[in-house]
Amino acid sequence: MSAKTAVSAANNERGDGRAWHHAAADRDKARPRPHEVTVKQLAGKIIAVEGIDQAGKQTVCAWLAAELRAQGVQTEQTGFPDYATPLGHEITAFLRGEREYPAEARQLLYAANRWERETELRAWLTEGRAIVVDRYSASGIAYGAAQGLDMTWMLQVEQGLPLADLTILLDITPDVSLSRKTTARDAYENRLDLLANARAAYHELAKAPGWLVVDAATDRDTVRARVLAALQVHLGTA
Numbered sequence: 001m002s003a004k005t006a007v008s009a010a011n012n013e014r015g016d017g018r019a020w021h022h023a024a025a026d027r028d029k030a031r032p033r034p035h036e037v038t039v040k041q042l043a044g045k046i047i048a049v050e051g052i053d054q055a056g057k058q059t060v061c062a063w064l065a066a067e068l069r070a071q072g073v074q075t076e077q078t079g080f081p082d083y084a085t086p087l088g089h090e091i092t093a094f095l096r097g098e099r100e101y102p103a104e105a106r107q108l109l110y111a112a113n114r115w116e117r118e119t120e121l122r123a124w125l126t127e128g129r130a131i132v133v134d135r136y137s138a139s140g141i142a143y144g145a146a147q148g149l150d151m152t153w154m155l156q157v158e159q160g161l162p163l164a165d166l167t168i169l170l171d172i173t174p175d176v177s178l179s180r181k182t183t184a185r186d187a188y189e190n191r192l193d194l195l196a197n198a199r200a201a202y203h204e205l206a207k208a209p210g211w212l213v214v215d216a217a218t219d220r221d222t223v224r225a226r227v228l229a230a231l232q233v234h235l236g237t238a
Contacts, residue, residue, distance in 0.1 A: 048136035051170035054180040079134030146197030170216035
């Protein structure tokens with residue numbers, strides 16, 4: 001089964017329960033106009049920024065976290081893999097070519113790295129903080145699907161982690177990724193075929209509710225404007 005087919009089947013299997021659902025707006029109240037929409041609505045939510053390597057995730061996360069804080073929203077910015085944890089050290093060793101693991105072991109390692117932070121993530125959500133995260137569960141699913149791993153098994157490994165309420169996919173091609181970083185690419189970055197398959201898997205995942213797809217194959221200011229426009233439409237019509 002191809003990565004695209006596997007992801008599509010999983011989306012059908014899991015239904016809309018894993019996606020972010022807003023309460024239905026009162027029909028008697030006018031929806032906010034785009035210029036009235038603010039990111040304050042993201043308080044107490046997980047906003048995941050996804051995409052293949054060199055898509056600009058770190059830049060968008062920093063901007064979005066700053067925007068949230070500027071509007072008075074307590075915000076935490078984090079990302080995965082978290083290389084500072086014990087399991088993160090193992091991931092670093094693999095990416096540097098110092099370790100060799102089969103695909104299944106790598107998948108468990110990345111998922112366990114997210115589980116290391118589960119208690120902290122839940123505490124932040126309980127406090128009403130927005131969490132802006134550079135890669136989350138969808139990254140593991142996309143890259144695992146790109147390597148032919150079983151979708152049901154991967155979803156089971158992730159089950160129980162707090163769900164992303166909104167996922168922003170920064171879409172670029174593998175060629176753009178390569179042009180942005182031509183040297184010192186890690187074990188995943190070096191495989192353009194893997195990046196192409198991961199991108200295809202991301203596009204299948206993005207068919208579910210709660211995803212925004214943004215063309216990120218351009219300069220930072222344009223990407224920022226596109227993300228803001230997508231957020232305004234999404235939050236203003238949710």
